[in-house]
C-alpha cells in the first residue's frame with residue numbers, strides 16, 4: 001500500500017471544525033466510491049488495483065460535484081483509482097522533479113532563487129491520481145516544532161529568500177494552531193516579504209475557509225498569495241465561489257494552477273470554460289502545467305505538441321489576462337520552463 005499521502009487532522013469529535021469532520025468522513029474505500037457513483041464491476045476491479053498503489057480519498061463535498069453513472073466525468077477521472085496505475089511506462093518515475101536533491105533541511109525544499117517550499121502538512125484532503133508527489137517520502141519530511149528550527153534557521157541565514165511557499169501534501173490540511181505558529185515564526189524573519197500557499201482544500205472542502213483560518217491569514221504581516229489547484233470548471237460551485245470571496249476579503253490574492261490532463265481538460269472549450277469560471281470566482285489563471293512524469297499517471301499524459309496546439313486555440317478564445325502560462329518543470333532549471 002502506497003500510503004505516503006495520508007489523512008490526518010481528520011477529526012470526527014463534536015468539537016472539531018466542520019472541515020475536519022468532513023475530512024474524517026471522506027470516502028477512502030474504492031468499492032464505496034464506485035457504488036456511490038453507480039460504476040460497475042469492471043471499474044471496481046480497476047479501482048482496487050489503483051488503490052493498492054495510492055490510496056483513495058474523496059471528500060463528500062467534491063463527490064457531490066461528480067455526475068453519477070458517468071465513468072468519464074472529469075472530476076471522477078481525477079480521483080478514481082484505475083488498473084492503468086500499475087503499468088510501468090519508460091520515463092515515468094517516482095521522483096519526477098528530483099526533489100530529493102534539493103532538501104537542505106527536513107520539511108524544506110529549495111529549488112529556485114529567492115523562494116523556498118515548506119512541507120507545512122504531509123496530508124491531503126483528496127488524493128489526485130496524477131499527483132507528482134504520490135511517492136514522496138512524507139514520513140521523512142513532517143517536522144515537529146523543534147525540528148522546524150533547522151528549516152527556519154536556514155531561512156534566517158539566507159537573506160536572498162523573499163518568499164516562503166507552504167506546500168504539502170496540502171498545507172491547509174494542517175491545524176490552524178500549527179499553521180499560525182509557523183507563520184508567526186516566519187514573520188519574525190525580516191527579509192521575508194511573501195507567504196504563498198499552494199492548496200486544493202478550499203476547492204475540495206470549501207468549509208476549510210472558516211473563521212479560524214481567516215483569523216491568522218488576515219493578520220499576517222506577510223503579503224499572502226494563495227495558489228489554488230483547479231482543473232475543470234465543474235469543480236467551481238457556489239460554495240467554492242463563496243470561499244474565494246472570504247479569502248479575498250481577508251486580503252489574500254488568489255491565483256490558480258491546473259494540470260493538463262488527458263480525459264479531464266484536454267480540449268480548448270474545456271480550458272476556456274475553466275478560465276471563465278475562475279474569473280467568476282475572481283481567481284486569475286496562473287499556470288497550466290504539463291504532467292510531471294510520475295509513475296502511475298502516464299494515462300493522463302498530453303504531448304507537448306498537443307499542449308501547444310491547445311493553448312494556441314485557447315488564445316483565440318480568451319483575453320490575455322485569462323490565459324494561463326503553459327509550463328513544464330524541469331529538474332535543475334532555475335524556474336518553470338515555458339512551452
Ligand code: SF4
Pocket residue numbers: 005123124125126127128131132133168169170200229
Ligand atoms: S495534487 Fe495536491 S491535493 Fe492532489 S494529492 Fe497531490 S498534493 Fe494532494
